[in-house]
Amino acid sequence: MSERASRFGPSAGTRVEDAALLCGRGQFADDLGCKPGTLHAAILRSSHAHARLRGVDVSAAERAVGVRAVLTADDVTRWSRPLLAALRVPVLQPVLAKDAVHYVGEPLAVVLAENRYLAEDALEAIRVEYEPLPPVLDIAQALTLDGPRAHADLAQNIVSDRSYCYGDPDAALAAASHRVRLQIAYPRNTATPLECGVVVAEHFPDGNGGHGAYEVMSNFTGPMSLHAVMAMALQVPESHLRLRFPRDVGGSFGTKQSLFSAIVLLCLAARKAGAPVKWVEDRREHMTAATSATARRSHIEAAVQDDGRIAALSFDQIDDVGAYLRAPEPATFYRMHGCLTGAYAIQHLRVRNRVVLTNKTPTGLVRGFGGPQVYFALERLVQRIAVQLGLDPLDVYRRNFIAKDAFPYRAAAGALIDSGDYAATLAVALQAADITALRDRQRQARSEGRLYGIGFAAVVEPSISNMGYVTAALTAEQRAHAGPKQGALAAATVQIDPLGGITVGIDSMPAGQGHRTVCAQRVAAVFGLAPGDIVVNSELDTQKDAWSIAAGNYSCRFAGAVAGAVQIAAQRLRDRVAQHCADLLGCAPQDVVFAAGSLHARGQPEHILPLARVLSGPHWAPALSTEAGPPPLRETVFFTPETLHAPSSDDRVNASATYGFVFDLCALEIDRTTGRVYIDRYVTAHDAGRLLHPALADGQVRGGFAQALGAALSEELRYDGQGRFASQTLSDYLLPTCLDVPAPIIVHTQTPSPFTPLGAKGIGEGNSMSTPVCIANAVADALSSLPQSEHCQDLRLPLTPATVLALVAGGQGQAATGTVAVQTGKIR
Amino acid sequence: MKPAPFEYVRIDHPDELSALLTEHGPEAAVLAGGQSLMPILNLRLRRPRVLLDLSRCRALHDLTPTSGGLQIGAAVTQATVLSWPRLAHQVPLLALALPHVGNPQIRSRGTLCGSLAHAHPQAELPLCLAALDGEIVLRSQRGERRIAAADFFIAAQKTACRPDEYIAQAHIPCQSIDEGSAFLEVAVRVTGQAQVACAAIAGPHRLRLAVLAGQATPQVHDYPLLPEADLRDQLDIIARSLALSCASADDDAYRRQLVVSLGLNALKQAQRARDRRAAVDAQIMEHRR
Amino acid sequence: MKRWKQSELVPVQVELNGVQRRGLCEPRVLLSDFLRDTLGATGTHVGCETGECGACTIRVDGVAQRSCLTLAVQADGRCIETVEGLAQADGSLCELQHALRERFALQCGFCIPGILMTCAEMLKRRPLPEDEQIPGLLAGHLCRCTGYTDLLAAVRHTVAEVRRREAAHPASAPSVGVHDA
Incomplete structure (x- = not known):
């Protein structure tokens, strides 16, 4: 049995969370x-x-x-x-x-x-x-002057209407040789944790x-x-x-x-x-009334030169936030505001943001928060630019990307995009996809009358939210009156117990991402221990632990901010320990080496002190070490990125500390009989700065991809004509199963962020932003071989088989309704 | 999402069930595998006063091959039917359709008769029973009656089963050796509820297509061996005549369209299966000679 | 025939992971709630209560099924296996659990107890499922974190290991990759 037990012990790098979760000892x-x-x-x-x-x-x-x-x-x-x-x-x-x-x-x-x-x-x-x-059920209805109001006493359903202008978009649009427009909508959907x-x-x-x-x-x-x-x-x-x-x-x-x-x-x-009370939300309550991604209607327009270069962008966006503007809304808009120009060097930008109330569930944070809505419009537009100008979409990307030597790059609306090499990441994606072979396959399929498409998406993925970004919804005068809000504090504590054990406290409220594993690895490395020696506690208590308004599990703040704070706290504590024991080792504090559970002076590995004994010392004899400062038993660090300022008087806002990059490629085929979309190959290339734990990072990508696939193909929170909710159970709201999710090919480039302690950026939300639109672009490309493909450009999510088959019918010049004879395609 | 209170009876003998149904009538619900009923109880969409659990009633657990078919007791699970070794040979349509029902864990508990009793318009098993000319044995203290599938399914989730009756058995006739079968289904998600399902049986002289597309009850259509173009015309007629009330016009249109294309494919597959079967039989005959 | 009134507290006895356990509950109480709230076996999770998500899957007399679609009274006298019974007697992970950990196949872990019980049943099947059958066997389980790729890899790996061992030592007792309660 003991041989078997050792055979099934954990290897290095596996998660400290897993043993309990696999044995039913979770503490949910x-x-x-x-x-x-x-x-x-x-x-x-x-x-x-x-x-x-x-x-x-x-x-x-x-x-x-x-x-x-x-x-x-x-x-x-x-x-x-x-x-x-x-x-x-x-x-x-x-x-x-x-x-x-x-x-x-x-x-x-x-x-x-x-x-x-x-x-x-x-x-x-x-x-x-x-x-x-009478209920207000969608954005169009909310905007009508004589229609119903979401609350009987409202003068109008619009509760926020702000316009922004950066550079000279009007001149750029007027001078443009091409103007490409798109009207597009993003539906209500949600992330549906189990x-x-x-x-x-x-x-x-x-x-x-x-x-x-x-x-x-x-x-x-x-x-x-x-x-x-x-x-x-x-x-x-x-x-x-x-x-x-x-x-x-x-x-x-x-x-x-x-x-x-x-x-x-x-x-x-x-x-x-x-008396104490306990409430456990049931699935019907969760689906009906918990939250939803914000539904959006966008009009987007680009001023484009003959070579595909985009000179200016104009966004007119309307968000349906449901029945109340629940905090932190209208953050769906403003999280993305600074980087509305995406991965592109575009200095002229015009934006109008309106928020309407409807008689639907209030909206809020759903993975990708704000990103899926922006990129569904922006990246569909880029595809349309290529089609309209007869260009290879890859050339449109390459010509518009922020150049690699331009980082840190100040985007038109204020984002300070920290680092990246977008062209290199795109090249890595194309290589992984074998784009030449895919395009051959597409030609072959089309010659056989099949609907095969290749789509792309380029996404800048913000992480570590600036606590002041939502104030960009206010006017500069209102902001001045309210006082500045900015920053993104991350708190971490490292402490030593009386037998020299090390415990770490964090404010990131993990929900499966493996934060405890990463923190244990970081702290263990600092003290020369094994990760299993470190206990990480993530059970925040607002009366006892270090936290700030920024604490929580959102905006992928862990890798960039919280893990960084842990690293700083561990190093500070280690340095203080070194101060206290340098005399014992007869060396300078900076020459104390922490390795393999012990300490020695640099160059004298034969003379060691046991680490646990040194660490525990101040608990038992604090008076012995007062000369070197207070006893090194605990270190709490609050870290905030220096680049996060309050919105400027001209409404520019750097809403996030880091900006990763994602370039996706999707090759798919539409079954002409059923309208079902079959993904042939999906490549997702990420630059999330320095990866702290590559396997966990890939897990975030795979999970994000699967959720986004659901958003693209099957998931929608639906209401009927009376406003009754129609997605109450998981048989109505269709999450992908393992039969629906292909394995994406994941590749990475790594350009470390100069603004986070470990050079890391977030990686968990990129695919929520890139994948729905990448699939939509591939569907649009597949439909483009139909004789009247201009009739099927209005892609709405989710792209269910019924939706897609109606598009196919439209592309064939047939009415989308009524029975039609369908060419029998190949069913896999 | 917890069920409303009910009195619970664990039935050991079918007579107890009949007696209690006579006593409680519409206020009773029969629990077999529970895979359709329990979600409804949890959502409080039904609130029976008495729950009659037949799952431990030995007499209702029999899966019995008879001279002309298969007799499936009320407590027989879908997994048991699917694992019956001769299913693919004797009732190939059912062998093709059952893997589309729910998922393995649901089939492990869900019963075939329970699915028929529930009569969900998007369920595969009522469709198969109709396509196969199956029959249902309804039992009460007044006696037993056998009813054809066509008469059993009255409307969505409404059957000919009276309040004092329960489904004791389903009878599924064996398919003839010279028939080929096909079952095709399209759903938004691979394992989701069917939007359209088509069960096709091709005999040497006739074709049969049963269609589920969101209408209230399964529809069965018989044709002589027609060329494809004529079949398509026939399917167009079915598609146009379907009484649908889907969430959207797009969805309605989609189902009508799918009835045609999926139905044609199912009929073609069934004919190919029939021809393959005939070829195998010919080989065997040849071999014996 | 056994008959229980609606608010009556019914004694329910089960063998839970090899141990006889008893509790009282109303007839309408779901087995998932009985296991968690009455017997304290909180390893089994509840995600939807309509049978869609699979998190609450347990084995009853060896068969993987939904505990949210079963009444506790129906389980009386049955043998129940849950995630708590999978590890080896010394508490170390079984082969299947180990494979999931090694391949980073779980994130939040909320769906995992149900998935493990379906896999435990799968690993006892003979013949073992082929690689291409495995997704179909797991399609009744929703996971929202992982995208399933690593999970499928871990399960396929475990099935392959068991198959390989059995091919090498056909005479020995079946090795199943999970600990037998």
Whole structure:
């Protein structure tokens, strides 16, 4: 048995997270025990998209078996304020609807009962009287002057309308030899982690002017700027809202940001019940009411020279953020604002951003946040430029890329793009794809009447968000009035225990990415230990650990910022240890060598001190080392990239600290019988700076690719004509299975970021931005061999078989509806 | 998503089931494999007062070959049917269709009769039963009745099964040795719910096509051996006449279009299978001689 | 016939990973909830409660199935295997778990318990599945983190190892790549 056991021990580089997860010893939020007497919550949700509430009668529910309390809108009004928004808007979101409901799934009441079964029973005893109002269901309808309003008392559905101008786009457009335009839409979809939300809340009534204090355990994953929003809603100082996080989170991809409103709701429920309460979001609640990627309609136009060079871009974008402008929206726009010109050297840019409210679920963070929407327009436009000018799209890319010697490159709208060699990354992608062979295959397929296409996408992938970027939605005067917001703090603590063990604390709230593995490797290397010797704790506690508003799991801040902070903290602590033990070794502090669990002076490896003994020393005899400074037992570092400033007075904003690059290539065939898209080859080339752990980086790419494939081909949060939600279960919202996802070919180039401690950048969101549009470009290319291909340029996601077959029919000059004789193609 | 409360009865003998159905009628639900019923209970789309679990009722677990076909008891899982060694030989259509049902873990629990009872308009097994001229044995305290598939499926999720009856068995006739079969399905996702499925059977003198495209009940069409162009005309007629109410006009159009192309392909595949089978038989005869 | 009233607390006894365990629950309680909340076996995860995601897959009398689509009362007297029973007696990983770790086949790990139980059933099949059959056997499991590539590689590797060993030592007892409870 022992031989077998050693055979199955971990190899170097494997994840410290895995053994527990593989043995069912994960510690996910719903796996953690509760206090005795904890009640279970079920939330009554609106069945209407838009209705006036004539009455919500909970009296029968209060009397139901096992029910201890029912939280109503009156309680919420008495004990809390609505959730603050990032902009001044006419309607703020209450955590329970009071006079009217504004989307299907909006919470109306919370039942607290002895178990979830009983709580759900009592939900059915609540009588709600709705007076239906006309709903606003899409962007076009939201813009009509005489159409319905998402809230009855709104003067208009537009809650933000800002225009920006950089350079002289009007002159460039007027002078252009070609103007290429596109009108395009991005749908509502979501990242759908397998684990839903969990909140356990308790209220401690004493003190604080009657509001007491709250303690919460949740798999909320930040950004922790929302902690302030929660505390203000609960009318307590932030110190009186203690949040704790579980060790394991079953995926977030941004979406668990949306739990902050549920945290406020469950805090109030705990207050009402006078007992701890637990809520486990079920799949129907998650699909219906958690969050969504922001739907967008874009008009994009480019001024193009004969050789394909783009002189200017114009964006007119409208975002559907759902029924409330929930923080951090309208961040979907402004995360990407500084780098709207993508991978291209374009200095003239015009932008108009409008935000509308609709009667749909409020939107928020979904992997790629803002990127999928921008690139679906921009990269479709680049494909159209090539088609319209009769150019090879690869030449359009090469002619427009930011040159490799131009980095750090200041983009028109303010992004300081740190590093890259885009042409080199493109070359690596083409080589991996064997583009010549693919184009031969395409010619062959077309000669046989088959629909084979090759598409590309080039994407600049921002990571490490500037906490001030959303203020670009304000005017310069409003920003001046509010005071500057900028930066992206990352916090890390390295500490030593009394037997010399090392524990690391981080503020990145991992949800499967392997942060603990990477941190253990970094710290182990600094101290000359093995990764297994280091314990990394990611269970942030807002009352005990180092954190800031930037803490959380989003914008791929880990590799660039958090791992960097860990590295700095470990090095500082090591240097302080070296100060303290240099005398013992008879050398200068900088000559103390940490290796193989011991210390020695450089050049004297025979004279060693055991590391654990040296590290633990100050615990047992702190007075011995006071001359060399305070005992080296703990080091906390807050790191922020120096390049993140508040938006300038001329509205330029560097919204992220680093900018990776992705170049994708997709070759696919459309089955002419079924409309199904078959991916023949997919290559994704990434430059994410220095890769800290290549296998984990590839895992991020594969996972991002699979999610993006779903967004491209099957996933959409759908509503019917009355605003009823039609994607309530995973049989309606179709996530790809292993039969649907091909293995992408992944290649890397590495140009380290000059702005992060380890030269690393984020890599987890690029494919969410590049893959949907790359597939769409390939579909467009496949359709281009049809006689009337101009009729099938309006590509809408998801490209389901029905959508694609309608495009094929359009390209053949047939009506898209009604029965048509279909040429029988080759079915694989 | 937790079921509403119900009384639970573990049935040991079929007579108990009949008696309880007589007693509770529409307020009872029969639980076999639960792979269709349990999601509905979890979503509280149904709230039976009594749940009658027949999954441990030995008498309903029989998969019995009869002279003319296969008799499948109410508690027989789809996996059991699929693993019956002679399935591909005796009912090739079912052997082709069953792998499209759910996924392996669902088929391990889901029963064939349960899927028929549920009568989901997008389910493969009702389509197959219709294509194969299968029959259903409905049992109650009043006795047993045998009902043809064509009369059993009345509307979407509505069957001829009365409140005091349960499906005791399904009878699936063996396919003739000179028939070829094909089953083709298109879904948004490979393992998703079918948008269109076509079951085709080609005999020496006739063709049969059963179609599922979102209409309420399976439709079966018989043709003589027609040239492809004529078949296409026939399929166009089916496609136009389908009563659909999909989420979008595009989706409706797609299904009509697919009925034609998928139906044609299924018929062609079935004829090729028939011809292959005949060729193999001829070889065997030759060999014996 | 056994009959339980709707709010009655029913005694349910199962053999969970080789150990007899008992608990009380209402007839409507899902087996997934019974395992997690009553027996404390939280390794089995709940992702959808409609049978789509596969996270809650366990083995009942050896057969991989959804615990969210089964009532606890239906499992009475059955032999249940969950992810907690897969590791070897000394706590070290079994061959399959090891292969997943070595190939970085999991990220958040929430879907993994169900996938492992389907694989455990797969590895006991004879004949073992061919490489091209494996995706079909795993298509009832949703993973949102990994894109499946490394997972499929790890499972194929384990199946191949078992096949190779059995070919080399046909007489020996079947080696299954998972620990037998």
